Amino acid sequence: xxxxxxxxxxxxxSRAALGDVGDAADHRGSAVGGPGIADGxxxxxxxxxxxxxxxxxxxxGGSTVLHVVRDxxxxxxxxxxxxxxxxxxxGIGASGIASLAEDPAEILAEVSSLFGVPAVAAIDAxxxxxxxxxGTGGAITVLGTGAIAIAHxxxxxxxxxxxxxxxxxxxxxLFGDRGGGAWLGRHGLELALRTHDGVDEHGRALLEAATRxxxxxxxxxxxxxxxxxxxxxxxxxxxxxxxxxxxxxxASADLVREAGQEAARSALAAARSVRTDTDSSTVATEAFPxxxxxxxxxxxxGVAAAGDHxxxxxRTEAARLDPTITIVEPAGxxxxxxxxxxxxxxxxxLSGQDRVIWI
Numbered sequence: 635x636x637x638x639x640x641x642x643x644x645x646x647x648s649r650a651a652l653g654d655v656g657d658a659a660d661h662r663g664s665a666v667g668g669p670g671i672a673d674g675x676x677x678x679x680x681x682x683x684x685x686x687x688x689x690x691x692x693x694x695g696g697s698t699v700l701h702v703v704r705d706x707x708x709x710x711x712x713x714x715x716x717x718x719x720x721x722x723x724x725g726i727g728a729s730g731i732a733s734l735a736e737d738p739a740e741i742l743a744e745v746s747s748l749f750g751v752p753a754v755a756a757i758d759a760x761x762x763x764x765x766x767x768x769g770t771g772g773a774i775t776v777l778g779t780g781a782i783a784i785a786h787x788x789x790x791x792x793x794x795x796x797x798x799x800x801x802x803x804x805x806x807x808l809f810g811d812r813g814g815g816a817w818l819g820r821h822g823l824e825l826a827l828r829t830h831d832g833v834d835e836h837g838r839a840l841l842e843a844a845t846r847x848x849x850x851x852x853x854x855x856x857x858x859x860x861x862x863x864x865x866x867x868x869x870x871x872x873x874x875x876x877x878x879x880x881x882x883x884x885a886s887a888d889l890v891r892e893a894g895q896e897a898a899r900s901a902l903a904a905a906r907s908v909r910t911d912t913d914s915s916t917v918a919t920e921a922f923p924x925x926x927x928x929x930x931x932x933x934x935x936g937v938a939a940a941g942d943h944x945x946x947x948x949r950t951e952a953a954r955l956d957p958t959i960t961i962v963e964p965a966g967x968x969x970x971x972x973x974x975x976x977x978x979x980x981x982x983x984l985s986g987q988d989r990v991i992w993i
Contacts, residue, residue: 640652642969683714711749727757759804765934765965775898781810781896800907807868932962
C-alpha cells in the first residue's frame with residue numbers, strides 16, 4: 635500500500651490529506667469499500683485522514699500561497715510521523731498560484747528534495763476538475779471564493795493527461811470570478827447599499843443581513859478596502875445571501891440564480907475549446923454557433939451548495955446554450971483532485987502546462 639499527500643489551498647482556508655492509493659489491481663474496482671473512486675479510466679484515491687490550515691492572503695508582495703504550502707507539508711509530516719514515509723507523491727492545488735505567486739518550481743523542487751518523492755502543483759481548477767469528474771474528461775465550473783471554468787478531453791489510452799487544459803474566467807474578484815463567492819458577496823453588498831441610499835428597496839433583506847454581519851454600512855469601506863483577504867471576506871457574505879434566498883427573499887434568489895447562470899456560461903466557454911467526446915459534429919446554438927462543447931459538465935465548489943436557485947440557474951442556462959451537454963453530479967471535491975494529481979504525477983502521467991500545471 636502507498637499513500638499520496640494532497641493539498642488544497644483557497645481563499646477561505648486550506649487542507650492537507652493522506653490518500654490511500656492501494657494496490658494497482660484495486661484501481662478498477664468499485665468505490666464501495668475499496669481504496670478509491672474508480673470512474674471509467676479515472677481513479678481518485680480515498681482520503682484516509684486530513685488536517686486544516688490557514689487561508690491565503692494577498693498583499694503588495696503577492697499571494698502567501700507558497701508559504702502555506704511549506705507550512706502544510708511540514709504540519710503533515712508532524713501530524714502523521716509514522717505514515718509519512720509511505721507517501722509516494724504530493725499533489726498541490728492552489729488558488730492564485732498562477733497569477734499572484736512566484737514561480738512554484740522552486741517550492742516543488744524543495745519539497746521533492748526534502749521528502750524524496752515527486753511533487754506536482756496545479757491551479758485549483760485542475761484539482762477541482764480531477765475530483766469532480768473522477769479523473770475523466772469534461773468541463774466544470776468551480777464556484778469558491780473565486781470562480782473559474784476548466785475543460786480537458788481526458789487521458790489517452792495510456793492514461794496520460796496532455797497539456798490541453800482550457801480555462802475561462804478566474805480573473806480575480808476585481809475583474810471577474812463571475813458567480814463565485816466574492817462576486818456574489820460584492821453584488822449583494824452593492825444592492826444592500828442601493829437600498830441604504832434609498833435608490834432600490836429590493837435589497838432590504840440583504841441590507842439587514844449585511845448589517846448583522848458587518849455592522850453599520852458606513853463602516854464597510856474601512857473593513858474591506860484595507861484588507862489583504864477582502865475576497866474571502868466578501869465570500870463570507872455569500873453564505874448570508876444563500877440563507878436569505880432560501881428564506882424566500884426574491885432579490886437574493888435572483889442573485890443566486892444569476893451566479894448559476896454565469897457558471898454555466900463559463901463552463902460552456904471552456905468546454906468548446908476542447909474535444910471531450912467522439913462525435914465530430916458541431917451544435918448550432920444561439921450563443922455558440924460553432925460549439926465543440928464537452929459532453930459532461932459539472933458544477934462544484936463551496937458556493938455550489940448555495941441552494942436550488944443556483945443549481946436551477948446553472949442547469950437552465952447550460953441547456954439553453956447547448957442542449958446536447960450532460961450535467962453530472964461531482965464525484966468528489968478539490969481535495970480528492972489534489973490526491974489524484976499527486977497520484978498521476980507520481981506515475982508520470984501528467985504533462986506540464988504553462989500557468990496551469992507545474993511538475
